[in-house]
Amino acid sequence: xxxxxxxxxxxxxxxxxxxxxxxxxxxxxxxxxxxxxxxxxxxxxxxxxxxxxxxxxxxxxxxxxxxxxxxxxxxxxxxxxxxxxxxxxxxxxxxxxxxxxxxxxxxxxxxxxxxxxxxxxxxxxxxxxxxxxxxxxxxxxxxxxxxxxxxxxxxxxxxxxxxxxxxxxxxxxxxxxxxxxxxxxxxxxxxxxxxxxxxxxxxxxxxxxxxxxxxxxxxxxxxxxxxxxxxxxxxxxxxxxxxxxxxxxxxxxxxxxx
Numbered sequence: 320x321x322x323x324x325x326x327x328x329x330x331x332x333x334x335x336x337x338x339x340x341x342x343x344x345x346x347x348x349x350x351x352x353x354x355x356x357x358x359x360x361x362x363x364x365x366x367x368x369x370x371x372x373x374x375x376x377x378x379x380x381x382x383x384x385x386x387x388x389x390x391x392x393x394x395x396x397x398x399x400x401x402x403x404x405x406x407x408x409x410x411x412x413x414x415x416x417x418x419x420x421x422x423x424x425x426x427x428x429x430x431x432x433x434x435x436x437x438x439x440x441x442x443x444x445x446x447x448x449x450x451x452x453x454x455x456x457x458x459x460x461x462x463x464x465x466x467x468x469x470x471x472x473x474x475x476x477x478x479x480x481x482x483x484x485x486x487x488x489x490x491x492x493x494x495x496x497x498x499x500x501x502x503x504x505x506x507x508x509x510x511x512x513x514x515x516x517x518x519x520x521x522x523x524x525x526x527x528x529x530x531x532x533x534x535x536x537x538x539x540x541x542x543x544x545x546x547x548x549x550x551x552x553x554x555x556x557x558x559x560x561x562x563x564x565x566x567x568x569x570x571x572x573x574x575x576x577x
Contacts (some may be wrong), residue, residue, distance in 0.1 A: 349407040351445040352438055354399050354415055356381060358452050360430075363538045364559060371458065371496065371539070373430045376419035381432070381452065388412040388437055408440045415450055422455050425485050425499045431455040457534045458496040461506055464545040470552060470568075473511025473521035477544075480505045501536040505529065508544070527566055529556050 356378050360371050383396040389412045396402040399417065415438065420431030434452035461477045468475075479487045482502035490497065508526040529542055545555045552568040 348442045349409055350440040350442055351407055352440060353403050353445065353447045354383065354417070355447055355449050356399060356417060356434070356452060357449070358432060360454060362454055362458060364541075369539065371454065373428055373498075376432060380419040381417040382419070384416045386414050386416070388414050410440050410442045412437060412439050415448055417450055417452055419452065422500050423483065425481055425483065425497065426487070427493060427495050427497060429498045431498070454537050455501070456498040457501040457536060458539040459499055459504060460496045460539065460541045461490045462541060462543045463491060464543065467544050467546045470512065470546040471510035472513045473523070475508060475510035477506055477508040480507065496539060501534050503530060503532050503534055506542050524568075526554065527556065527564060529558075529564065531558065
């Protein structure tokens with residue numbers, strides 16, 4: 320009987336060992352991947368880049384979608400940890416996409432981060448996939464120069480209207496950029512010139528609208544209004560320091576006086 324129990328014990332240990340091996344490598348033909356996430360808050364600015372200060376999501380804020388590249392497969396997970404915990408895939412090529420936020424929710428300090436990476440599963444092996452999440456929004460700032468402020472001493476207001484028809488008022492009062500969907504946006508403004516010596520009220524004029532047509536994600540767009548004096552006052556609009564429009568103030572703009 321003693322010998323019988325020894326053999327039975329060995330059989331039981333063998334079964335446990337097989338079960339442990341199975342849990343680590345999955346069934347025949349399956350493998351695993353661990354998703355490693357990093358977050359990049361750098362955006363393009365013309366020919367340079369700059370880091371944007373914003374609320375950076377934690378890894379727990381990212382959802383995950385795994386899709387087949389060379390075959391039909393699609394599965395979504397509420398978090399990366401849910402997938403990394405215990406999920407096997409059959410051999411083949413896949414793409415992992417991570418998302419935190421909603422790019423349609425536009426506003427200040429409302430970044431959306433998205434990243435993707437392809438990887439190949441090999442049967443009975445575990446690999447790691449490095450996924451970098453980047454800002455998926457376009458960012459918009461509206462600024463005026465000191466010369467502009469000195470010319471329109473009666474005050475000025477600029478609004479940004481996005482393709483989704485969201486309107487953000489008096490944007491120059493906020494130094495932070497707007498996070499918007501990567502789609503066309505329009506800048507509208509009014510400004511009041513200084514009252515003349517006769518004591519009459521200053522004239523409020525409607526400034527030319529500026530519309531950005533080609534708008535990309537992970538890019539900061541700075542629209543700046545300036546006034547130059549060279550015999551006559553001229554309003555100049557620049558986008559990321561590149562002039563896009565120039566208008567003589569004393570003629571064209573006065574036609575739009577309110």
